[in-house]
Every structure is written in structure tokens, then in C-alpha cells.
Amino acid sequence: MNYWLVKSEPAAYSWADFTRDGGTDWTGVRNYQARNFLRQMQPGDLVLYYHSVSDKQVVGLAEVAAPAAPDATAPAGTDWVAVRLTPREALPTPVTLARIKQDERLSQVALLRQSRLSVMPLRPAEFDVLLELGAG
């Protein structure tokens, strides 16, 4: 079991959109490092859902429902992938970026160290802390 965090601009595709759809293929990733993480995802892995830009907080918990497969939105001949994600639950208390920054236990998270990466792994301990903070 691995743990991940994905980012989305709420204006583009929000947690509300995601839950309304009952899940989605996580398409559109066009960064090699992020793609490599998508490829490592396994069904059942847990994924925190972060709203970037306008919201800047972790808002929900999702799960990998299907492993990496060719991204149908990518041009033919390219090798981008998408995974299927389904929602589990909204966090009772969204975890803000400010809160993350102030918690020593989260000082190494990729979200802080590599702000532009849109798909990233979380250490189990980091995932636990985020869920705990999100529980309120």
C-alpha cells in the first residue's frame, strides 16, 4: 500500500466535481516525474486530494481504482498515462497549506519542497499526520 497526493486547481476540476462524477480518470499529467509516480500507483493506494491556487488545502481522500493506462487525452504516439481515482471521503477539516508548513512532521513533504509537482508520493507517517489533521 502506497500513499500519494494529487493536486488540482478547483477552477479546473474540484473535489466537488470529482465526487459528483463518482471518480475520474486522472488525465492531463504532462510531466515525466509525475507520470512515473502515476505508473507506480496500485489499486487500493490512498490518495489525498489537494486544491491548489485558489484554495491551497487538502480537501479529501481518494483511492486508486485502476492502475496506469494510456491517457486518452494525450496525442497519439506519446506515452502519457492516467489512473482511475474514486472518492472516499471529504476531510472533516481541510488541511491548509499554512497548517502543513507549520507542522514539523510535514517539513519534508514534496508539496513544500517541489511546489510545481502535481502528483507526488507521501511517506506513510506524513499521510497519517495529514489524515489526523484533517479529522479535525
Added chain:
DNA sequence: GCCAACGTTGGC
């Protein structure tokens, strides 16, 4: 609106 980070593109 600005700017830092950083990935990509293209000229050489």
C-alpha cells in the same frame, strides 16, 4: 499582479 521555480524549446 508579481515573481520564483523549473521544465521545454530552439538557435548555435
Added chain:
DNA sequence: GCCAACGTTGGC
């Protein structure tokens, strides 16, 4: 292969 220019992301 190097590197400057440029575009995008995302925090402030």
C-alpha cells in the same frame, strides 16, 4: 551539448 528565451505553475 550548451544555454538563453520562453511558458507554466502556483504561492504570495
